[in-house]
Amino acid sequence: MLSEQNLRKLEDLRKKYPTEKALTLPVLWMIQEEHGWISPEAMKFVADLLHLPLRHIYGVVTFYTMFNSKPVGKYHLQVCTNVSCQLLGAEKLVDHVCWRLKIKPGETTADSRFTVTEVECLGSCGTAPMMQVNDRYQENLTVEKVDKLLSELK
Amino acid sequence: MPEFNEKLILPDIADLHNIEVYEQHGGYQALRKALTMQPAAVTDEVKKSNLRGRGGACFPTGLKWTFMPKDSAKPKYLCANGDESEPGTFKDRQIFEFNPHIFLEGCLIAAYAMGIQTVFVYVRGEYATWIKLLQKAIDDAAAKGYIGKNILGSGFGTEIVIYRGAGAYICGEESALMNSIEGERGYPRVKPPFPAQFGVWGNPTTINNVETIANVPVIINRGWEWFSKIGAPKQPGTLLFGISGHINKPGVYEAPTGTLLTDLIYKNGGGVRNNKKIKAVIPGGSSTNWLRGEEIEGVKMDADSLKAVGTAIGTGGIIVMDEDTDVIRVIARITHFYHHESCGQCTPCREGCGWMEKILNRFLAGQGTLADIDLLLDVANNIEGNTICALGDAAAWPVQSVIKKFRNEFEKRARKTPQAHSYVPPPHLVTAAS
Secondary structure, three states: OOOHHHHHHHHHHHHHOOOOHHHHHHHHHHHHHHHOOOOHHHHHHHHHHOOOOHHHHHHHHHHOOOOOOOOOOOEEEEEEOOHHHHHOOHHHHHHHHHHHHOOOOOOEOOOOOEEEEEEOOOOOHHHOOOEEEOOEEEOOOOHHHHHHHHHHOO | OOOOOOOOOOOOOOOOOOHHHHHHOOOOHHHHHHHHOOHHHHHHHHHHHOOEOOOOOOOEHHHHHHOOOOOOOOOOEEEEEEOOOOOOOOOHHHHHHHOHHHHHHHHHHHHHHHOOOEEEEEEOOOOHHHHHHHHHHHHHHHHOOOOEOOHHHOOOOEEEEEEEOOOOHHHHOHHHHHHHHOOOOOOOOOOOOOOOOOOHHHOOEEEEEHHHHHOHHHHHHHOHHHHHOOOOOOOOOEEEEEEEEOEOOOEEEEEEOOOEHHHHHHHHOOOEHHHOOEEEEEOOOOOOOOEEHHHOOOOEOOHHHHHHOOOOOOOOEEEEEEOOOOHHHHHHHHHHHHHHHOOOOOHHHHHHHHHHHHHHHHHHOOOOOHHHHHHHHHHHHHHOOOOOOOHHHHHHHHHHHHHHHHHHHHHHHHHOOOOOOOOOOOHHHHHHHO
C-alpha cells in the first residue's frame, strides 16, 4: 500500500510527533499521493499501521474535503466558485468545463481522465477565476484559456 | 506621522525568497539580536510594540505570549496558522512565496521568547506549491544553522515542522487546528482551558497567524517605539490587504493600518472594472459585515475605525462588488460555503447554515416570500453566539448585514413569487411531516 520510500519517511515522522494518531493526516496524504484516492482497504491498512480504530481513519478521511474516498480521474479539475471567483464568472466556467467534458460537477469522465469538482475558496482571489488541476493552480482563467488547457491535458 | 510608504513584510526586492538575498538585506539579524536578549525582554518588546494578531481577532500578540508558562515540565509548542481559507484572503501565500525567511525568522524569535522547541506551521493542503517553497526555505535556513539544535551557538534550539492540512476552513480556528495536528477531525474545542494551558497534546501552546509572526523580526530590528508609530495607534504596523472582485488591479497590497478604503480600491486596486459604481464592499473577508457603496467614503482600514461603522478588519480581504452585482446570489454562495465548512458539532451552526442556504436559494429560484426575509434573519440571530467557535457567527453576520443593507432587493424578489404564503416551516419540520 505504501512505497519503501514513504515507509522510511514515516519512520522519520514518528520521531517528530508524540503520538501515532498525529500521523493520520501525513500517512493519508502519502496514500493519496501514491494511489490517487483512499480506498476502504487503504483505510484498513492505515488503521493497522498506526494502531488506531478504523472508525477514526474513516472519520478523518470523510471530514477533510481533499481526501478522496472515491477514485478521481487522472486530472482532477477543482473549480473555485466562491465569492471572488463567482463575481468574475466562475459559475460560467464550471458550466463550460462540464459542457465540454459532458459530465456534471462531482462526476468523472467515462475514460477516467477528468473529474470536475466545485470547490471552496482556494486563496487565489486576486487571480480569479481559477481552478486547481491536481496540485497546480491555473489562474486568471477565461473560457479560451480553459479550452486550451483541456486540449493540452492528455 | 508623515505618510508611511515602506513595505515591511513584502518589500520590492527581487529574489528575497533566496536566503543569501535575504541575508544581504539584513535577514536573520533580528534573530541574532534576540538571542543576545533575555527571552522575557523579547516578549516585552513585542508587547510594547502593540502588535495585534492578523488573523481576524486582533488580539495583542505580546500579551498572548505572556500567557505561556515560563517553567514547564511539559514541552511547549508554537503553531503558525497558515490555513488561510477565509474567502477573499490570499496574503500568507505571498509571504511563503516572496519572503518566507522573514516568517521563519519570526517563528524562531517567538520560539526563543517562549522557550519553545517545536514550531508547527499549519498550511492548508491546497497550497502544495507553497509548502514546497516553504520547505525549501526551512532546509536552507537549517543548513545555515538558523534552525536546529544550538542555533548560532546560543545553546537554544528549535525545529520547524510543516503540517499539511487537507481542506477544512474550520482548521483556521485555533483549537480545531490543534486537533487537526493531533490527527483528529478539525473540531473546535470548548474554551477554557485556553491553548497556553492546554494546547496540542495537552501542552502549553501559542497559535499565531503567519502574517503576525512575520512582523516580529521588524519589531526586534527597528524597536517597539518605531513600530508602534506606524498607522493606527491601537493597531500599529502594516497590513497585507488582499483586494479582489470587480477591481482593475486585484492583488495583495501592503499598507499601514488606517489607510483609507477608497485609497486601497482606487489607488492600489486601480478602481472598479469598466468604471462602474460600487454597490457593496466586504472589508475583511467573507465573515465581515458588508458596506454599501455609498458608505465607504472616509472609512479607514483598522480595527477600531471599521468597528465604528459596524464591521471588522478581519483578515484584510477586501471584496469589491460593482453596481450590477446580484447581492442575493453572492450571499447565497457565501452561505453555501459556511454550510459546507461547518464542522457539525453545534446544532445551531450545522442546521442553521443549511436552513439559511435553503431560504436564500428560494429567493434565487423566485420562490422567496416576504416572510422568508424575517425567517432568514431569525435563523441567523439564533446561530449567532450559540456555538462553540466563531464559525457560526461568521455565517450569521454577513446574512444579517445583507438583509440590513439590501432589504429592498429581497423585497423586490419576494413580490415576484407566484404563491405567497406567510409561514415557511424549517426544513426539518417539512421532512418530518412528509
